[in-house]
Amino acid sequence: DAKTTQPTSMDCAEGRAANLPCNHSTISGNEYVYWYRQIHSQGPQYIIHGLKNNETNEMASLIITEDRKSSTLILPHATLRDTAVYYCIVRAHSSGNTPLVFGKGTRLSVIA
């Protein structure tokens, strides 16, 4: 699976949009981009995933560049409860049983 690069940490004011970038310049055609987050002392929580089109759900939006070498997770109105480590993961879909491999992620701090 392709490697991802994320900033170590970010701050965001409560109520503002949080934009979390991820670089995956070596992504291949059959690899999806997944986003998870981990709130302190809990298991990772699935947020969203996409292949090449932008995606939106009740939690967030995922914007993938046309060349697919980077993406941005957008939390439209960040709250204090969104403070967590956010992981961007690229995963091939050649097999349904390959696990997710976690990098270091971005520690997002939402500030009141």
Place this chain on the structure above:
Amino acid sequence: GAVVSQHPSRVICKSGTSVKIECRSLDFQATTMFWYRQFPKQSLMLMATSNEGSKATYEQGVEKDKFLINHASLTLSTLTVTSAHPEDSSFYICSAREGTAPNQPQHFGDGTRLSIL
């Protein structure tokens, strides 16, 4: 939505004790489950892949005789830390993917914090 339940959430025990952690998929069948370990301020590290009805596949450096994995049914996998020592203290997290379709997200339990005294 798909839920993965992990039990217990916290264990404190003496050195030399064996500890069993259960991972259940509550509303879906999981032929494959994954076990991760997370040390403080570090990311999740994959320990092993658990396959229903067959032997688990362990990552390099993970002792299979130390961390026994049993996946006896499509909804239950167990991890037993045998003769645990203080260095085994960690946050253990299980995960499962709903169905076999490659596009299904992977769901995680809430983890088990193991403290060996």
